[in-house]
Amino acid sequence: MPETIISIKNIHTGYQNQKVLDNVSLNINSNDFIGVIGPNGGGKTTLVKSILGSVPLWSGEITLNIKKSEIGYLPQTNDFDKQFPIIVGDVILSGLSGKKGIWKRYLNNDITKAQELAEQAGISDIFKKPIGKLSGGQMQRALLCRALINEPKLLILDEPGTYVDSKFEMKLYDWLADLNKNMAILMISHDLGTISSKVKTIACVNKHLHYHESNKITAEQLAHYECPIQIITHGEVPHQVLAKHKH
Ligand SMILES: Nc1ncnc2c1ncn2[C@@H]1O[C@H](COP(=O)(O)OP(=O)(O)OP(=O)(O)O)[C@@H](O)[C@H]1O
Ligand SMILES: [Mg+2]
The missing domain is CATH 3.40.50.300 (P-loop containing nucleotide triphosphate hydrolases)
Structure with missing residues (x-):
């Protein structure tokens, strides 16, 4: 039901x-x-x-x-600082912070999950690319993976x-x-x-x-x-x- x-x-x-x-x-x-x-x-x-x-x-x-952390959100525009020196994989994993707290180190499982999502979103080839070098569509796909990694309700x-x-x-x-x-x-x-x-x-x-x-x-x-x-x-x-x- x-x-x-x-x-x-x-x-x-x-x-x-x-x-x-x-x-x-x-x-x-x-x-x-x-x-x-x-x-x-x-x-x-x-x-x-x-x-x-x-x-x-x-x-x-x-x-x-x-819980609020059970909501995955892909914003219309994002205010990710493109100068910020993080890679696509980090962006995806940052979706877990609601559950784990930002200081928590990621488990191997989490990284595997992030890679699987990237695969489905067709961005696994740029998993290690700095976000400053992404196109708009690539960034949007990364943010979609980020919204999904916590398995939202x-x-x-x-x-x-x-x-x-x-x-x-x-x-x-x-x-x-x-x-x-x-x-x-x-x-x-x-x-x-x-x-x-x-x-x-x-x-x-x-x-x-x-x-x-x-x-x-x-x-x-x-x-x-x-x-x-x-x-x-x-x-x-x-x-x-x-x-x-x-x-
Ligand atoms: N942060 C803000 N401060 C002041 N006004 C705002 C703010 N955000 C949105 N508005 C105003 O609120 C109204 C609704 O905006 P909203 O972004 O919710 O519309 P929308 O339906 O999502 O539009 P779009 O299809 O363009 O995305 C608009 O008149 C907009 O100018
Ligand atoms: Mg809108």
């Missing part, structure tokens, strides 16, 4: 006096694969940061029934397709489908095609949150939910997602 691992209840939050999320509620269950869509600035990343506790709530409540991906090439992107979604057997996934994406074929349910975030119990959503619903950007940017939106208008 799936359990509720995160419960978001009537939250309001934002920055200074700008309200970004208005009365947002969402339950995340252990077997969920939720796709989050919405226009730029709609509050998707803010929602994720609220879950992680890095954006304080103005009101409402978020209950975590898992919830994996949060903020626009994972942004930097990686389309070949890896396809591989990534197969990988995610496999991971979803053991963990919940919350994935923000602008690509409705991806959303429709890979996720189980959809949340539209544009100040408010509208939840759909399926991965099919009509153009009328999108418009009604103030999620117009997808309609505009995806002229040829897959019909699985945007059911045809009834004229």
Whole structure:
């Protein structure tokens, strides 16, 4: 039986006096694969940061029934200092710090796990490369491995397709489908095609949150939910997602 691992209840939050999320509620269950869509600035990343506790709530409540260290997070942008003299393997292993404390030395098992993840992410050849010399896509793959090394119960991906090439992107979604057997996934994406074929349910975030119990959503619903950007940017939106208008 799936359990509720995160419960978001009537939250309001934002920055200074700008309200970004208005009365947002969402339950995340252990077997969920939720796709989050919405226009730029709609509050998707803010929602994720609220879950992680890095954006304080103005009101409402978020209950975590898992430990924070059981959440794996691939941020939309990363503030890893590229001058910092560490290699890809270290970046991946740093995902274990929540569990072990930063001063703990890594076990051989951990290193093997990091290498296996790097293999799956197609970056094993650069395992020892300094991060200052990585491309954007390579860095994103390393950070994905970092998010996974702790075997999280919830994996949060903020626009994972942004930097990686389309070949890896396809591989990534197969990988995610496999991971979803053991963990919940919350994935923000602008690509409705991806959303429709890979996720189980959809949340539209544009100040408010509208939840759909399926991965099919009509153009009328999108418009009604103030999620117009997808309609505009995806002229040829897959019909699985945007059911045809009834004229
Ligand atoms: N640290 C911050 N300080 C002040 N305002 C912020 C901050 N982060 C985000 N905002 C504002 O909050 C609003 C929501 O931003 P957020 O990053 O959550 O949107 P998003 O849906 O993730 O957009 P995108 O699709 O562009 O990633 C925007 O108006 C943004 O300018
Ligand atoms: Mg964002």
